[in-house]
Amino acid sequence: MAQSTLTITPLDPVGAQVSGFAGSDFSPEEKQALNQAWLDYGVLLFRGIDSAEQHLALSRCFGELEIHPIKELRDEDNPFFFPLGGPPMVAQVYDEQDIRVGRIPWHRDTAFRPEICKGSMLRVLEARTSQGETLLGDTAAAYDALPDEVKQRIETLEYIAEVSHGSPDYLGPANWWKTARMARDDEYPEGVEPPRDIQWPDNSGLRPVIYPAVLRHPESGRACLFLSPMNIRHFLGMSEQESEELVTYLVRHMVEPRFVYRHHWSDNDAVLWDNRRFIHAANGYPATESRLAQRTTLADKMHAGRPLETVAAE
Ligand SMILES: [Fe+2]
Numbered sequence: 001m002a003q004s005t006l007t008i009t010p011l012d013p014v015g016a017q018v019s020g021f022a023g024s025d026f027s028p029e030e031k032q033a034l035n036q037a038w039l040d041y042g043v044l045l046f047r048g049i050d051s052a053e054q055h056l057a058l059s060r061c062f063g064e065l066e067i068h069p070i071k072e073l074r075d076e077d078n079p080f081f082f083p084l085g086g087p088p089m090v091a092q093v094y095d096e097q098d099i100r101v102g103r104i105p106w107h108r109d110t111a112f113r114p115e116i117c118k119g120s121m122l123r124v125l126e127a128r129t130s131q132g133e134t135l136l137g138d139t140a141a142a143y144d145a146l147p148d149e150v151k152q153r154i155e156t157l158e159y160i161a162e163v164s165h166g167s168p169d170y171l172g173p174a175n176w177w178k179t180a181r182m183a184r185d186d187e188y189p190e191g192v193e194p195p196r197d198i199q200w201p202d203n204s205g206l207r208p209v210i211y212p213a214v215l216r217h218p219e220s221g222r223a224c225l226f227l228s229p230m231n232i233r234h235f236l237g238m239s240e241q242e243s244e245e246l247v248t249y250l251v252r253h254m255v256e257p258r259f260v261y262r263h264h265w266s267d268n269d270a271v272l273w274d275n276r277r278f279i280h281a282a283n284g285y286p287a288t289e290s291r292l293a294q295r296t297t298l299a300d301k302m303h304a305g306r307p308l309e310t311v312a313a314e
Contacts, residue, residue: 018045026057137281
């Protein structure tokens with residue numbers, strides 16, 4: 001049997017880095033070791049992924065890939081890639097002093113549909129900046145650390161999630177700023193052309209969904225604090241104020257530094273996250289920079305919630 005040379009090194013405080021591989025061929029033993037590491041750690045970092053082929057081959061070790069449902073978001077050369085970054089980027093002004101592009105509040109991917117994707121692997125081709133971290137929060141570890149009385153309180157709780165809370169002036173519980181607005185044309189740095197004719201995605205066809213506050217991971221069985229902070233509207237069965245207080249408490253808890261790996265990108269880094277277990281966020285970078293990245297998405301979806309309409313009919 002071929003000997004695996006993979007080395008798994010824990011990251012601080014969660015996740016792990018995988019090294020000791022080359023090329024795009026992975027043996028069954030290596031695939032098994034990779035999947036075990038992913039199940040154990042939930043986030044895996046790979047460095048030196050220097051070709052699209054290697055990114056695809058590595059991604060496929062964890063399952064089939066999906067083509068993004070929105071045609072405009074697919075890479076022209078390979079529909080399995082979802083390009084991120086690069087001009088034109090919209091700049092936003094945070095707390096009237098910090099102008100950034102690419103900032104994204106805490107969320108799970110597609111956490112506004114009954115089914116959520118299993119995971120994604122983001123590869124940065126050209127980092128071009130020392131800023132622009134990606135933050136990844138372990139919601140299984142966050143759940144484990146909750147006081148018992150809170151675990152009991154949220155065990156059967158459900159909440160309404162929707163897509164619209166990702167708007168540019170977002171001020172909900174998943175942020176870490178007090179004010180946010182689009183930059184005016186005259187606020188763009190010299191030499192950076194403000195983007196024109198921006199086509200915002202049409203989300204009008206997406207109906208809200210009902211999610212459980214606690215989700216059992218389908219492979220590990222671990223309880224995950226299943227809030228997608230950017231998508232929360234409110235908990236069912238409680239007053240608006242009570243819901244807001246609980247959301248604020250839980251979101252603050254789940255993004256505490258002890259549960260969050262912060263990744264500083266270098267060229268050809270790739271990070272794979274388990275979307276059922278981890279939430280993630282991006283803290284953005286100056287508008288004078290244009291990072292290039294590509295994402296693959298694992299096709300094996302998990303049924304996590306149900307459309308809001310079915311609740312009204314019950
Ligand atoms: Fe995301």
